[in-house]
Amino acid sequence: MVGFSAAVIRRQQFLVRCLVGCNISSKNLSYTTIKMQSVVSGGSPDFAISILRSITPSLDSSRHKGQAGKIGVVGGCREYTGAPYFSAISALKIGADLSHVFCTKDAAAVIKSYSPELIVHPILEESYSVRDEDKKSISAKVIEEVDKWMGRFDCLVIGPGLGRDPFLLDCVSDIMKHARQSNVPMVIDGDGLFLVTNCLELVSGYPLAVLTPNVNEYKRLVQKFYKVKIGGVTILRKGGSDFISNGDLVGAVSAFGSPRRCGGQGDILSGSVAVFISWPVSVLLNGAEPESYGYGVHRRVCFVEKSCFACI
Amino acid sequence: MVGFSAAVIRRQQFLVRCLVGCNISSKNLSYTTIKMQSVVSGGSPDFAISILRSITPSLDSSRHKGQAGKIGVVGGCREYTGAPYFSAISALKIGADLSHVFCTKDAAAVIKSYSPELIVHPILEESYSVRDEDKKSISAKVIEEVDKWMGRFDCLVIGPGLGRDPFLLDCVSDIMKHARQSNVPMVIDGDGLFLVTNCLELVSGYPLAVLTPNVNEYKRLVQKFYKVKIGGVTILRKGGSDFISNGDLVGAVSAFGSPRRCGGQGDILSGSVAVFISWPVSVLLNGAEPESYGYGVHRRVCFVEKSCFACI
Numbered sequence: 109m110v111g112f113s114a115a116v117i118r119r120q121q122f123l124v125r126c127l128v129g130c131n132i133s134s135k136n137l138s139y140t141t142i143k144m145q146s147v148v149s150g151g152s153p154d155f156a157i158s159i160l161r162s163i164t165p166s167l168d169s170s171r172h173k174g175q176a177g178k179i180g181v182v183g184g185c186r187e188y189t190g191a192p193y194f195s196a197i198s199a200l201k202i203g204a205d206l207s208h209v210f211c212t213k214d215a216a217a218v219i220k221s222y223s224p225e226l227i228v229h230p231i232l233e234e235s236y237s238v239r240d241e242d243k244k245s246i247s248a249k250v251i252e253e254v255d256k257w258m259g260r261f262d263c264l265v266i267g268p269g270l271g272r273d274p275f276l277l278d279c280v281s282d283i284m285k286h287a288r289q290s291n292v293p294m295v296i297d298g299d300g301l302f303l304v305t306n307c308l309e310l311v312s313g314y315p316l317a318v319l320t321p322n323v324n325e326y327k328r329l330v331q332k333f334y335k336v337k338i339g340g341v342t343i344l345r346k347g348g349s350d351f352i353s354n355g356d357l358v359g360a361v362s363a364f365g366s367p368r369r370c371g372g373q374g375d376i377l378s379g380s381v382a383v384f385i386s387w388p389v390s391v392l393l394n395g396a397e398p399e400s401y402g403y404g405v406h407r408r409v410c411f412v413e414k415s416c417f418a419c420i
Numbered sequence: 421m422v423g424f425s426a427a428v429i430r431r432q433q434f435l436v437r438c439l440v441g442c443n444i445s446s447k448n449l450s451y452t453t454i455k456m457q458s459v460v461s462g463g464s465p466d467f468a469i470s471i472l473r474s475i476t477p478s479l480d481s482s483r484h485k486g487q488a489g490k491i492g493v494v495g496g497c498r499e500y501t502g503a504p505y506f507s508a509i510s511a512l513k514i515g516a517d518l519s520h521v522f523c524t525k526d527a528a529a530v531i532k533s534y535s536p537e538l539i540v541h542p543i544l545e546e547s548y549s550v551r552d553e554d555k556k557s558i559s560a561k562v563i564e565e566v567d568k569w570m571g572r573f574d575c576l577v578i579g580p581g582l583g584r585d586p587f588l589l590d591c592v593s594d595i596m597k598h599a600r601q602s603n604v605p606m607v608i609d610g611d612g613l614f615l616v617t618n619c620l621e622l623v624s625g626y627p628l629a630v631l632t633p634n635v636n637e638y639k640r641l642v643q644k645f646y647k648v649k650i651g652g653v654t655i656l657r658k659g660g661s662d663f664i665s666n667g668d669l670v671g672a673v674s675a676f677g678s679p680r681r682c683g684g685q686g687d688i689l690s691g692s693v694a695v696f697i698s699w700p701v702s703v704l705l706n707g708a709e710p711e712s713y714g715y716g717v718h719r720r721v722c723f724v725e726k727s728c729f730a731c732i
Contacts, residue, residue: 190536214529221533323484348481367479369487370517372537 163387165203177204177386179379180261181268182254182280183298184211185234188269189218191298191375195268196226198379204386207379208261210254210283212276213237215269229253232280234273243275250279255286262386263293267300268375277303284310291316293385297378301325305332313340318385320344320378344381346374475699477515489516489698491691492573493580494566494595495610496523497546497588500581501530503610506684507580508538510691516698519691520573522566522595524588525549527581541565544592546585555587562591567598574698575605579612580687589615596622603628605697609690613637617644625652630697632656632690656693658686 165176179199184192192215196207208227209219216230231253233246264287270280281303287294293316296304301321304311305328311317319341321329326345329338338355345351349362366373477488491511496504504527508519521531521540528542543565545558576599582592592615599606605628608616613633616623617640623629631653633641638657641650650667657663661674678685 187541188539189532190538193536218529218532222536364481367481367483368515368517369483369485370512370537371485371539373485 163384165387174205174260177383178206178208178260178262179204179265179382179386180208180210180257180263181265181379182210182232182283183265183268183270183300184209184215184219185232185269185271185273185276186212186214187271189215189222190372191269193219193222193226194372194375195265195297195379195382197223198376199265199383200225202380202383204262204383208257211269229257232276234271235275236273238275247275247279247282251282251286254283258286258290258292261292262389263295263382265295265297265378265382267296267298267303268378270299270303272299272302281307281310288314288316293382294318295320295378295382295385297321297374301329305329308333308338311341312338315340315342317341318344318381320346320374320381322346322374344377346377475696477699486517486572489695490518490520490572490574491516491577491694491698492520492522492569492575493577493691494522494544494592495577495580495582495612496521496527496531496540497544497581497583497585498524498526499583501527501534502684503581503687505531505534505538506687507577507609507691507694509535510688511577511695512537514692514695516574516695520569523581541569544588546583547587548585550587559587559591559594563594563598566595570598570602570604573604575607575694577607577609577690577694579608579610579615580690582611582615584611584614593619593622600626600628605694606630607632607690607694607697609633609686613641617641620645620650623653624650627652629653630656630693632658632686632693634658634686656689658689 165171177199179196181192181196181199183195189211192209192211196209196219199207206227207225208229209216210229210231211219212232212234213230214234216228219226220228231250233250238246264283266280266284266287270276277299280300284294284303288310294311294314295318296311297320301319304319305325311319317340319329319338321343323345326343340355342352342354345353349360352359352361477483489511491508493504493508493511495507501523504521504523508521508531511519519538521528521538522543523531523540524544524546525542526546528540531538532540543562545562550558576595578592578596578599582588589611592612596606596615600622606623606626607630608623609632613631616631617637623631629652631641631650633655635657638655652667654664654666657665661672664671664673
């Protein structure tokens with residue numbers, strides 16, 4: 109964790125506390141390997157509720173469209189259309205104002221048909237629809253399209269229903285690099301984790317990344333990088349108990365949820381986490397001018413360079 | 421029935437008992453012609469309930485995605501999209517964790533749009549969209565795509581909304597052969613029964629096949645093969661009373677259901693039967709490692725070679 113600003117570290121801790129719903133001590137800020145023995149669980153429900161209250165945007169008439177969160181989901185291909193839908197719609201149901209999906213052309217019409225509330229961009233391409241000589245130009249066009257929107261998002265979700273097509277994954281790698289350059293927080297789930305497992309540099313050392321692997325995805329991550337520290341990210345390992353760690357502190361959530369383990373539940377979590385990441389920013393910027401907030405420039409500067417979380 | 425392992429015979433009896441909901445004696449295991457005179461009906465409802473309880477996966481937090489059943493439906497073409505949807509969605513509603521559909525490209529977008537909960541693979545082709553010289557390579561590609569998933573399924577449903585296109589049916593024949601080689605159980609309904617009526621070898625002697633004909637489909641099967649024993653499969657003949665037989669024992673279900681006979685009811689049954697086939701396996705493997713279970717390898721070995729059902 110050494111090397112990141114105190115503000116970013118505080119933000120990460122804040123996020124962990126929000127998700128875990130318990131009071132984690134912040135005495136040790138140095139980077140250590142993940143110690144499951146040091147799991148902190150339980151804590152005061154009142155504290156969790158007070159944190160949630162403090163980050164949940166108030167419903168008053170002074171707010172403008174977008175101030176309660178603008179989420180972008182990168183996922184959806186010929187095979188998978190349900191996963192990005194569940195992720196994007198759950199962001200709206202949690203309380204975000206706007207939810208976008210960036211997917212392939214094949215997937216777009218179907219995802220649009222699930223709900224008129226989503227804004228769906230048919231911009232990704234899979235190998236089967238692209239000639240080799242066109243790959244470079246198409247890849248550049250994809251990035252150009254996503255970049256138009258990048259600064260407006262409070263959080264991106266990378267991976268639900270992304271599939272494993274090599275060309276598509278290359279394009280998404282580029283999107284992740286641009287998101288990182290623009291300091292946009294990212295929740296990485298599903299096939300996005302496959303991408304990260306094969307290229308750790310995409311997130312390593314990026315404090316605004318949250319990985320949400322299930323037990324098997326987590327094992328694959330650990331098996332691939334058991335000698336390497338996945339530094340500076342937050343990992344939310346789903347399971348009977350969910351474990352959440354920023355590499356230093358580990359929290360556990362064992363609260364009872366649905367005992368079914370059907371497809372789509374992880375996607376719902378990813379969209380929800382994205383909103384919980386976006387809300388603290390929204391709270392901090394409540395006093396900011398809507399027009400500057402709308403383009404996200406002020407927010408990024410504020411978020412990364414200033415010690416915004418000191419006051420929480 | 422001679423020639424199959426005792427474990428497989430026990431499994432079949434178990435399945436028949438589950439579906440019939442009555443206590444059938446298992447004294448005579450030798451193959452005999454189907455004797456409708458020997459129908460067993462009635463029995464103890466308590467026994468039926470205890471069997472259903474014993475195969476229904478418990479809803480506890482120790483389970484992982486997929487352990488309550490992964491079903492694949494092969495069906496859906498330019499004309500028919502509702503049938504595969506009803507079959508696949510009923511599998512989810514009964515309690516399976518994941519439900520896939522393998523259909524033509526024309527059908528895929530429509531079936532996807534019915535529900536984001538289904539995973540729909542647009543891989544089948546009909547004659548009108550394929551040139552003769554491409555048929556061999558396209559057929560090989562279809563099999564390759566299905567084979568990627570084959571080992572993961574606990575049961576396949578073959579036939580809902582499949583249509584009668586000769587090229588498509590040839591591809592589905594190949595899928596059935598591969599499923600059989602991989603010891604994947606199959607429920608065969610609708611146009612899948614047309615396929616079987618024209619090529620009995622696809623299922624004959626395969627103890628993991630369940631045919632679900634209505635009265636007319638059953639008549640066509642019998643007329644075509646009245647001199648041939650359809651050995652080693654389970655037949656569920658739908659009607660005012662449903663008759664279920666493995667060629668040795670016959671059960672009847674006369675419980676009151678909907679008196680309407682609208683389209684789609686048989687598809688709902690096929691998806692439901694697929695889940696009831698997958699659950700006993702899931703119960704047996706409750707203690708298996710999720711990763712080995714996930715790829716289905718352990719399950720197949722366990723299912724076919726070991727006497728798993730001895731303990732039930």
